[in-house]
Amino acid sequence: MVQKLVPRRGRPRAYDPDAALARAMETFWDAGYAATSLDDLSAATGMNRPSLYGAFGDKRALYLETLERYRAAARAALKETLAGDRPLREALRHLYATALALYFSGEHGARGCYLIGTAATEAVLDPAVRAALAEALGEIDAAIEARIRLAQRQGELRADADSAALARLAAAVLHTLALRSRAGEQRAALEATAAAGIDLICGRPAVKPGSRRHLRRREGSS
Numbered sequence: 001m002v003q004k005l006v007p008r009r010g011r012p013r014a015y016d017p018d019a020a021l022a023r024a025m026e027t028f029w030d031a032g033y034a035a036t037s038l039d040d041l042s043a044a045t046g047m048n049r050p051s052l053y054g055a056f057g058d059k060r061a062l063y064l065e066t067l068e069r070y071r072a073a074a075r076a077a078l079k080e081t082l083a084g085d086r087p088l089r090e091a092l093r094h095l096y097a098t099a100l101a102l103y104f105s106g107e108h109g110a111r112g113c114y115l116i117g118t119a120a121t122e123a124v125l126d127p128a129v130r131a132a133l134a135e136a137l138g139e140i141d142a143a144i145e146a147r148i149r150l151a152q153r154q155g156e157l158r159a160d161a162d163s164a165a166l167a168r169l170a171a172a173v174l175h176t177l178a179l180r181s182r183a184g185e186q187r188a189a190l191e192a193t194a195a196a197g198i199d200l201i202c203g204r205p206a207v208k209p210g211s212r213r214h215l216r217r218r219e220g221s222s
Contacts, residue, residue, distance in 0.1 A: 017055060018069075020045040024056075025066040029114050030106065033063055033122050060126075063118075067132050070114045074136065078143040088151035089202045092170060095144075096194035099174055103181040112182030116175055137171070144170045148201075157202070166201050173197035 027044040028036050038049055038059060045052065056062040081095040104110045111117060115136050123130035145167035151157045157166075177190050 020047060020055065021062075021066055021069050024062055025069060025114065026107075028063060028066060028118055029111055030108055033118050063122075064128060064132065067115070067119060067129070067136075071132070071136050071139070074115075075139065075143075078140065082143055082147040084147070084150050088147065088156050089198055091147060092198045092201065093194070095170075096174065096177065096191075096198075099177055100181065100187060100190060100194070103178055104187060110181040110184065113175070113178035116178040117182055140171050140174065141167050170197065170201055 023044045023046075024041050027040050031040065036059075038052065041052060041059070041062065042048055047055065052062065056065060077098060078095070081098050082091050084091075086094070099113070103112045115133060119129050119133040119136075123133045141164075145163050148157065148161075148163045148166050148170075152159050152161060152163065173194060177194060180190055180193075181187070
């Protein structure tokens with residue numbers, strides 16, 4: 001059913017809520033929740049404190065909204081990267097490449113994953129943040145496990161492989177990319193880590209006779 005939008009009376013909003021959330025998230029992402037002040041958020045969004053309170057509530061409420069915004073984007077990214085129209089190896093490669101592009105997209109340097117970088121520290125004392133983080137990690141596990149089960153049905157992986165364990169391994173690679181990128185590790189090293197994780201999950205690709213890899217193996221064994 002398509003609902004008609006009823007025009008609101010009175011003054012229109014002087015801000016774009018989605019753009020304001022995006023700018024607030026960028027600020028939290030760089031500095032973390034605790035180190036981000038209301039003045040920082042006001043400067044980033046172009047909204048004064050009363051306007052921020054009126055639009056989003058307090059700082060914590062604004063932060064929780066940014067978490068939901070990030071989770072929605074993550075769901076869409078998982079759906080796109082793990083689509084079943086490519087082999088599992090290619091899907092995981094696409095997943096990790098997309099993640100690294102995001103993790104290295106910060107204006108002030110590599111910043112990793114928003115959830116891992118900000119929610120993990122706040123989760124200890126804030127039950128709502130802890131729940132949001134746990135749910136988000138569970139969604140990642142579930143999306144990857146569903147893709148692994150599809151690969152099993154298509155004969156890419158053994159049918160008796162533990163899909164849940166493999167999914168957690170794939171997610172663990174994703175999380176270490178987030179953490180290590182924020183710690184300053186070089187992108188090439190992280191790409192090698194992702195490739196090694198894919199080999200663990202999918203098995204090392206067969207070496208074609210006559211390829212450079214095949215010749216190196218023969219030379220090493222002689």
